[in-house]
Every structure is written in structure tokens, then in C-alpha cells.
Amino acid sequence: MAIRMRHIDRTFRQEPQQIGNGEDRGVDVLKDISLDIARGEFVALQGTSGSGKSTLLQLMGLLDQPSAGSYTLMGRDVAGLDDNARSDLRNCCLGFVFQSFYLIPYASALENVILPGLYSGTSRAELRSRGVSLLERVGLGDRMNFKPSRLSGGQQQRVAMARALVNEPDIILADEPTGQLDSTTSEEIMGLFHDVHALGKTIVLVTHDEIVAAGAGRIIHLEDGRIAD
Amino acid sequence: MRFIRLLPQIQGMALEALWAYKLRSLFVVLGVAMGIASLTLIVTAVDGANRKTLEIVEMFGPDAAFVLGGNLKKRAVGMRTLTLSHEDARRIRQSLPGAYLVVPMRAKGGQTIRFRNKNYQDVFVVGATENYATVWNWPLQEGRDIRLEDERTGARVALLGSKPSRELFGDESPVGKTVFVSGIPFQVVGLLSYRGMTGGGGDIDNRIIIPLSTLTTRFNMDRKYFRALRVKFHEPSYMDAHTENLRSLLRHLHELPPDQDDDFTILTADEVLRFLSMFKGGLAVFLGVTATIAMLVGGFVLANLFTISVSERSEEIGLKRAMGAHRSAIMGQFLLEASLLTLAGGVLGLILGLGLGQLLSRLDILEIRFSWKVFAMAMGSALAVGLVFGLKPARHAANLDPIQALKGLD
Incomplete structure (x- = not known):
């Protein structure tokens, strides 16, 4: 099992001045989430905005911590891990793709791709060769030294996908990866996701786009912080 | 320690970032250089003054007195100097x-x-x-x-x-x-x-x-x-x-009655030394205050620009955290950026200070003496400014919540 969650709650506590009466009241963003995602699955998380799908993805990605419940990632209980241990897990075993790409503006495409590898201590030469072959695979072999500002949105997202793969993680987490792209480019990017999936990676993808979701092996619907159905 | 192992990579990133934000880097370098230039000038000037004092005292001789006609301390109008x-x-x-x-x-x-x-x-x-x-x-x-x-x-x-x-x-x-x-x-x-x-x-x-x-x-x-x-x-x-x-x-x-001042002045090495150290002390205090202020200004320029930098680069920080960078790696990168800049400022300041010192030396205003002590002090102070004034922004960067940082909020 790649991801196993049991009775996960996520409550954001509001500052007292925001509710005005000093009462300690929280907002339940996720309530009693239990789910299993097997290795090699392609799952789409769907829901309206505010349904908690991004928060759920952040919890899966160890960028956030649940208020209650248990989470087992690749067979490992990650509750109570400290910040460094969670960083190490993000580094080795998870790949992230975001809606707004998040490329470092002053670094070239290749340098952006190898960034996660720099924090795992992989040698530069090894990273370079991995980065070059990944960029070739996403069709940017001729733009390796381009800065992000000289790449189109679709190309920037390809760089981001190559970056997500550079440490050879088992799980790719994507938050609205096609949200800023037109439909043709979206299709190309989704094609890449399917290629990556074909390599045996587990993919969890947040989207509100029906067509994108339809391509996934399984759709999990979220409604008001709960899993629907 | 993991940070040490990753140092070459983090240093590479730091250098890239410094180059990307050239103008900001230049301001920090210049700010620190001014402080270090003043510091260099002080230390070399005080060293020079010390050496000169020793020379004067040695030349004067510890075993000799020099008597001058007339009273130098109470120089009355029309007093005879041929006494x-x-x-x-x-x-x-x-x-x-x-x-x-x-x-x-x-x-x-x-x-x-x-x-x-x-x-x-x-x-x-x-x-x-x-x-x-x-x-x-x-x-x-x-x-x-x-x-x-x-x-x-x-x-x-x-x-x-x-x-x-x-x-x-x-x-x-x-x-x-x-x-x-x-x-x-x-x-x-x-x-x-x-x-x-x-x-x-x-x-x-x-x-x-x-x-x-x-x-x-x-x-x-x-x-x-x-x-x-x-x-x-x-x-x-x-x-x-x-x-x-x-x-x-x-x-x-000279048959001077007890209520009359000496009509001569006796100078000894001690007397010369007292006079010189008085002069030297004034010089050191004046330059010291100037240099401290200049260094503080450099430090505040650094802290200010780095605080701006951290909030402008919050996406970069959030991304790196999401990609698995430890807090220490983020903090290390910012401290490294700060200290690389202040060290560059230190080198520039040392060159400026020594150049200015040479000039003053040539104009006979100050006696300048370069030593490795000056070099070490300049570099040490530059590094200290970088670490001290870079610490708060670097810590702030390291403690950003990755999700918030990626949203560009902090």
C-alpha cells in the first residue's frame, strides 16, 4: 500500500480576533478521512473548491500534519516524525507538481530539474545525466539552459514534472497541474502523467476538471471535508 | 552533519542567488566595505602610531633628558628661550x-x-x-x-x-x-x-x-x-x-624663587610617550566610533535587504522545503549568502582602507602599517556582521511554513 489513511481530521484553529468573542473555535477542513491507495494506482481527487482536496494532498505530501488520525506512507507510520525526517521522506519518496509550476526564476531548466537531488546529496555528475535524460523525455532536450521566463506554461510544467521525477520517487502528488494551461497543453501534460504512471509510479492528482479526472484509474470525491459516496 | 555534507551544493545555490540579485548584493558589499575600510584604517593607523611612538622613544632614549630653554607648558608672552x-x-x-x-x-x-x-x-x-x-x-x-x-x-x-x-x-x-x-x-x-x-x-x-x-x-x-x-x-x-x-x-x-615657574622644560622619554599616547588615544576613539557606526550601517543594510529578499523569495524557499530541504539547509543558504557578501565587502573594504591609508601616509597625515592582524580583523568583523545581521532573516526563512511560503505569503 502506498498511502493508507485512517480517521484523519484536519482542523484549522482560527485566531480569536477573527471570530470576535475569544472562543476557541476551529474550522474542520477534513473530517474522518480513511482511504487506501495502492502502489501503481492513478487516483484523482475531485471536489469543489473548499472541499479540502488540496489540504488532503498536502497531508499526503507531508507538508502538513493531521490534527487526528493515522497515516502510513509506503508502509511507514509517519505520525510523530520530526521536521527533518519528514523532509527526507519528501525528498526521497515523493514528487510534487504544482498548479503554478514554481520554478526558480534565475536557474536554468536543467538546474531546476536537479534541485531535489541537491538536497539528497547525489553527485552533480549523476544528477546532470539524470536531468538531461528527463528533460529529453519530456521533450525539452533543446531547451535545457533556458531560464523559465523563456519557456511557455506547458514547457514550464514539463520542467516541473522532470523535477518531480529526478529523485526517482514512488509517488507523484500533483495539485491542479493543468489548472493554468489551455486544453491542448493540458492533454500533453496528462499524456506525460500517463507515461509516468506506465513506469509504475503511484499518482495522486487534485483536479476539478472532469476530463482530467476521467483519465485516472479511480476518482475520490470530496465534499465538505469528507469522502463522498 | 548533513548540512556540512551538502555544503558544496548549498554554496552553489547561494552563489547563483547572489548573482541573480546582483544589485542587492552590490549594495550589501558596498555597505560592509565602508565599515571595513574605516576599521582597516584605524587598526593600521593605531599600529603605525604605536610603531612611530616606539621609534620616537627609542630615538629619544630611555636614559636621556632633553632640556629646552623657556617654559613650553606655560608659554608666557615674551619669555626668554635663551636661558x-x-x-x-x-x-x-x-x-x-x-x-x-x-x-x-x-x-x-x-x-x-x-x-x-x-x-x-x-x-x-x-x-x-x-x-x-x-x-x-x-x-x-x-x-x-x-x-x-x-x-x-x-x-x-x-x-x-x-x-x-x-x-x-x-x-x-x-x-x-x-x-x-x-x-x-x-x-x-x-x-x-x-x-x-x-x-x-x-x-x-x-x-x-x-x-x-x-x-x-x-x-x-x-x-x-x-x-x-x-x-x-x-x-x-x-x-x-x-x-x-x-x-x-x-x-x-637660575636663582628662581619658589613661587616662580621653571624657565626651562625638561623632556624625557616618559613625557614624550605620554604626549604621544594622548594623541593616539584620541585618534583611536575618533576612528573607532566612525568605524563602528559604518559597520552598523553596513549590517543594517544587510539585514534590511535580506529581509526583503526572504519575503520576495518565499516561493523559492517553500519549493525547496517541499523538495525536501531541511530547515538547516535553508538557513545555511541564507547565512552563506550573507557571509559571502560581507566577506566580499571585507576584501573590498580592506583594499579601500589600505589605499586610503597609503594616501594619508603619503600626505604625512597618518603612518600606516599593514599586517596579517589587520587582514584577520577585517575578515573576522566582516564575517561577524554577515552572521549577526543575517541571522534573523535566515532564521525567518528557515521557519517559513512550506505551504504558506508557496502561496507567497509570510
Whole structure:
């Protein structure tokens, strides 16, 4: 099992001045989430905005911590891990793709791709060769030294996908990866996701786009912080 | 430690970021450079002043007193400066305990020396009795000192200072040659070694020494009095007592009543040292305050620009955290960026400071001395500014919540 969650709650506590009466009241963003995602699955998380799908993805990605419940990632209980241990897990075993790409503006495409590898201590030469072959695979072999500002949105997202793969993680987490792209480019990017999936990676993808979701092996619907159905 | 292992990678990222934000980097470098330049200037100036003090004291001699006619401290209007007589010198020689060498002297400035058809102007002519070089601890490069019979016979012999010797003779030896001082021929019998002291009374090497009797007769000066007196003592550890004895004796010889000030001034190495350290202390405090302020300004420029940088680069920070960077790696990168900039500022400041020092040194305003201590202090302070003022923004960066940072909020 790649991801196993049991009775996960996520409550954001509001500052007292925001509710005005000093009462300690929280907002339940996720309530009693239990789910299993097997290795090699392609799952789409769907829901309206505010349904908690991004928060759920952040919890899966160890960028956030649940208020209650248990989470087992690749067979490992990650509750109570400290910040460094969670960083190490993000580094080795998870790949992230975001809606707004998040490329470092002053670094070239290749340098952006190898960034996660720099924090795992992989040698530069090894990273370079991995980065070059990944960029070739996403069709940017001729733009390796381009800065992000000289790449189109679709190309920037390809760089981001190559970056997500550079440490050879088992799980790719994507938050609205096609949200800023037109439909043709979206299709190309989704094609890449399917290629990556074909390599045996587990993919969890947040989207509100029906067509994108339809391509996934399984759709999990979220409604008001709960899993629907 | 993981951070150390990743240092080359993090350093690479730091350098890339510094290059990407060139203008900001330049401001930090310049800000720190100003502070380090002032610091360099202080340290070199104080070192220079220390060295000069030591030279002056050594030259003056710890075992000697220099008596000047007139009271330098209470300089009354119209006070006579010709108060020391040959009789005083004789009595000191005769009865002052511990004194073994007493040399009276007088000087006449602005004289022209001629050798063959070469003239050298504005030389300080000193008239002194025998053992002039010895009494000033001034080694002779060659030849001999003024002798007793030179003084007794009013001989036309001279010790030449290194400055006029160089001007008139170049690299050749002046000893045995005849030079004309204001038209009067003198045979050069000795050459004083180079002392290289400047400031105050002009170039100390620009002088010629002739017997005192010769000076007074040939230049029509007062024969009874002279201007100054050098006394050398045995047992320099009793200098305080020697000085007190000398003072009492002179007051007695000059028949000064108890309520009247001295009509002479006794200078000793201690006195010279006190005066110099007073001057030096003022210099150090003034420059120290300036440098501290300049360093603080540099530090605040750094802290300010780095705080802006952290909030502008919050996406980059959030992304790196999401990609698995430890807090220490983020903090390390920002501290590294800060200290690389301040070290660059340190190098630039050192160059600026030493350059400025050279200039001031050349203009005879300050004596500058470079040392590895200056280098170490400049680099150390630069690094300290980087680490201290970079710490808060770096910590802030490291503690950003990755999700919030990615949203561009902090």
C-alpha cells in the first residue's frame, strides 16, 4: 500500500480576533478521512473548491500534519516524525507538481530539474545525466539552459514534472497541474502523467476538471471535508 | 552533519542567488566595505602610531633628558628661550649625580649648503659640543663624531645628515669633502645614518651638525647661552630622580624663587610617550566610533535587504522545503549568502582602507602599517556582521511554513 489513511481530521484553529468573542473555535477542513491507495494506482481527487482536496494532498505530501488520525506512507507510520525526517521522506519518496509550476526564476531548466537531488546529496555528475535524460523525455532536450521566463506554461510544467521525477520517487502528488494551461497543453501534460504512471509510479492528482479526472484509474470525491459516496 | 555534507551544493545555490540579485548584493558589499575600510584604517593607523611612538622613544632614549630653554607648558608672552648657559652645562657635568654626557646645542634653520656647483637649500644647522651623535643615540654611517678639540678650536668640521648628503653627493661618500654653509667652508668628517622621521619639525635627516663654538662665532650668535641641552644618565631606572635632581639644580643655578615657574622644560622619554599616547588615544576613539557606526550601517543594510529578499523569495524557499530541504539547509543558504557578501565587502573594504591609508601616509597625515592582524580583523568583523545581521532573516526563512511560503505569503 502506498498511502493508507485512517480517521484523519484536519482542523484549522482560527485566531480569536477573527471570530470576535475569544472562543476557541476551529474550522474542520477534513473530517474522518480513511482511504487506501495502492502502489501503481492513478487516483484523482475531485471536489469543489473548499472541499479540502488540496489540504488532503498536502497531508499526503507531508507538508502538513493531521490534527487526528493515522497515516502510513509506503508502509511507514509517519505520525510523530520530526521536521527533518519528514523532509527526507519528501525528498526521497515523493514528487510534487504544482498548479503554478514554481520554478526558480534565475536557474536554468536543467538546474531546476536537479534541485531535489541537491538536497539528497547525489553527485552533480549523476544528477546532470539524470536531468538531461528527463528533460529529453519530456521533450525539452533543446531547451535545457533556458531560464523559465523563456519557456511557455506547458514547457514550464514539463520542467516541473522532470523535477518531480529526478529523485526517482514512488509517488507523484500533483495539485491542479493543468489548472493554468489551455486544453491542448493540458492533454500533453496528462499524456506525460500517463507515461509516468506506465513506469509504475503511484499518482495522486487534485483536479476539478472532469476530463482530467476521467483519465485516472479511480476518482475520490470530496465534499465538505469528507469522502463522498 | 548533513548540512556540512551538502555544503558544496548549498554554496552553489547561494552563489547563483547572489548573482541573480546582483544589485542587492552590490549594495550589501558596498555597505560592509565602508565599515571595513574605516576599521582597516584605524587598526593600521593605531599600529603605525604605536610603531612611530616606539621609534620616537627609542630615538629619544630611555636614559636621556632633553632640556629646552623657556617654559613650553606655560608659554608666557615674551619669555626668554635663551636661558641655558655654558655655566649651567659645566655645573651639570660637574655635580649632577648619574649624568655622564652633557651636550649643549643651538640651531639655525634655513641655511643653504653648497658642494661644488650644487646647492641644497633650507637645511637645519645644529651647533653642538662633542659627542653629538652619541648623545642622540644616532649611529654614524661613516666617519667620526664631533670631538672636544673641534669645539675648543672652533674647527670648521661637520656631521652631515643623510638628506643633504643624498642631495649633494648621491651615493658617494661625503666624508673628507668640503661643503660650504652660507659661504663658509666645512670639512665633512662624519655621515649620520638615515632616521626617516618626519612630522612636526620637518625632516629630521635634513640637518648638518657643526661645533657649537663654530656656530656662534661664524654666525654671530650669542656666545653665553644656547637653546637646548641633552643629558645622558647612568641607571635609566632612576630617571624620575635624575629628572628631579636636574630640575632642582637648574632652578638653583637660575636663582628662581619658589613661587616662580621653571624657565626651562625638561623632556624625557616618559613625557614624550605620554604626549604621544594622548594623541593616539584620541585618534583611536575618533576612528573607532566612525568605524563602528559604518559597520552598523553596513549590517543594517544587510539585514534590511535580506529581509526583503526572504519575503520576495518565499516561493523559492517553500519549493525547496517541499523538495525536501531541511530547515538547516535553508538557513545555511541564507547565512552563506550573507557571509559571502560581507566577506566580499571585507576584501573590498580592506583594499579601500589600505589605499586610503597609503594616501594619508603619503600626505604625512597618518603612518600606516599593514599586517596579517589587520587582514584577520577585517575578515573576522566582516564575517561577524554577515552572521549577526543575517541571522534573523535566515532564521525567518528557515521557519517559513512550506505551504504558506508557496502561496507567497509570510
